[in-house]
Amino acid sequence: MAPTADLRMSVAVIIPALNEAESIGFTVRELPWPHIHECLVVDNGSTDATAQVAAAAGARVVNAPRGYGSACLAGVAAAWPECDILVFMDGDGADVPAHLPELVEPIERGEQDFVIGTRLGGDRQGRFRQPGSMLGSQIFAGWFVGQIVRLVYRFRYTDMCAFRAIRRDALASLNMQERTYGWNLEMQIKAVQHRLRILEVPVSYRVRYGGVSKVSGDWKASIKAATRILQVLVRVTRQGKQ
Ligand SMILES: Nc1nc2c(ncn2[C@@H]2O[C@H](COP(=O)(O)OP(=O)(O)OP(=O)(O)O)[C@@H](O)[C@H]2O)c(=O)[nH]1
Ligand SMILES: [Mg+2]
Numbered sequence: 001m002a003p004t005a006d007l008r009m010s011v012a013v014i015i016p017a018l019n020e021a022e023s024i025g026f027t028v029r030e031l032p033w034p035h036i037h038e039c040l041v042v043d044n045g046s047t048d049a050t051a052q053v054a055a056a057a058g059a060r061v062v063n064a065p066r067g068y069g070s071a072c073l074a075g076v077a078a079a080w081p082e083c084d085i086l087v088f089m090d091g092d093g094a095d096v097p098a099h100l101p102e103l104v105e106p107i108e109r110g111e112q113d114f115v116i117g118t119r120l121g122g123d124r125q126g127r128f129r130q131p132g133s134m135l136g137s138q139i140f141a142g143w144f145v146g147q148i149v150r151l152v153y154r155f156r157y158t159d160m161c162a163f164r165a166i167r168r169d170a171l172a173s174l175n176m177q178e179r180t181y182g183w184n185l186e187m188q189i190k191a192v193q194h195r196l197r198i199l200e201v202p203v204s205y206r207v208r209y210g211g212v213s214k215v216s217g218d219w220k221a222s223i224k225a226a227t228r229i230l231q232v233l234v235r236v237t238r239q240g241k242q
Contacts, residue, residue, distance in 0.1 A: 009108050010037040011165075012083035013100075014075030015059070016068055017041050017091035021048040022210030024091045028057035031097045035104065037083050041091060042071040050091075069183030073176065079168070087165045093209025094133060095163040102201050103165035113170040113196040116188065117163040121202020130206045135216050141226065145185060145233060152237050153192045160184050160229075163203055170196050175242065181215065181225040182232030189233070193241040 013036050017024050028039055041054035044064045051061045064074030072088060079086060085107050089095045099117065106112040119134060120142065121127045142159040150156040162184055174190040176183065191198055215225050 009085050009104075010080075010083045011035060011085045011087055011100075011104055012037055012075075012079035013039040013087045013089065013097075014072060014079065015039065015041045015054075015089055015091040016064075016071035016075070017043055017046065017050050017054065018071075018214055019046045019048050019050060020091040020211055021046070021050045021053050023093040023208060024050050024059075025053045025057045026209050027089075027091050027093045027095075027097075028054055028059045030093070032100050033058075035101055036087070038080060040075045040078055042075045042078075044071050044074075054091075065179075067179040068181050069176070069179040069186075072183050073179070076168075076171065084168050085165055086168050086171060087163075089163045092211060092213075094206050096204040096206065099163070099201070099203045100165075102203075103163070106199055106201075107165055107167055111197065112199045114166045114187075114191045115164065115199045115201055116157070116159075117161040117203035118157075118159040118200045119161055119203060119205040120158045124202050127202045127204045129204065133205045133207045137222065137226075138216055141229065145188075145229070148233060148237070149189060149192060153189075155192045155198065157188055158200060160188065161203065161205075166191075166196075170194075178232055180228050182228045185229050185232050186236055189236045190241075193236075 039059040041059040041061050042064050043051045044066050055061050062078045064071045103115045106115050119129055146157045178186040215221050
């Protein structure tokens with residue numbers, strides 16, 4: 001990617017949200033608005049007032065077919081053309097959007113193409129991980145995947161944090177395929193395969209603001225997500241760069 005500094009890059013924040021009426025208003029309002037051009041909340045079939053609450057808080061709401069990856073892809077497609085940095089984060093209030101400038105600025109300075117949060121930064125730089133915000137299985141999954149990617153590609157991730165920023169043209173070059181929970185991992189592996197300049201930044205992480213977990217709090221959904229993540233790990237590493 002072009003190693004040029006462009007301090008006028010526009011940022012779109014993309015938030016996949018499924019039945020997050022209790023949290024999405026807080027999440028959207030908490031964004032550091034002076035740093036962003038627009039916020040897209042991607043709703044796919046919420047049966048609560050997610051869309052209305054998000055719109056009232058200042059987001060543009062778009063709809064997508066079911067699935068976390070489908071929601072992210074729909075957000076990418078809908079982002080205004082002038083937005084050249086895309087930030088992804090969850091809609092449950094767990095991510096701390098005050099860190100957004102730290103994710104975005106290395107890209108604006110032309111130093112990185114992909115900057116990903118890690119929730120395992122301990123209390124480095126005043127970061128915190130609220131007790132109960134991450135299950136042991138989530139920490140293990142990030143570690144395990146990090147080890148496999150390191151063995152295959154000699155690049156070490158410590159987490160599969162959903163809070164991340166990427167140059168829009170770099171993301172387009174990855175040709176993302178995943179429509180469900182493997183989306184985050186597919187992006188990480190393909191970023192390494194495509195030799196993007198990648199930086200992990202420690203971020204804080206909280207217990208969700210309200211509402212019900214779609215993944216970690218439900219063991220059936222957790223098994224489904226873990227299976228999907230493993231499938232993506234095998235598929236994307238076996239296929240190699242495409
Ligand atoms: N659009 C869309 N969003 C989804 C879907 N599944 C989950 N989400 C959103 O993806 C984000 C992550 O899901 P969570 O339920 O927070 O998963 P989690 O972080 O493992 O669980 P918690 O520990 O409760 O936070 C949230 O913003 C969800 O609303 C989906 O199928 N479509
Ligand atoms: Mg969550």
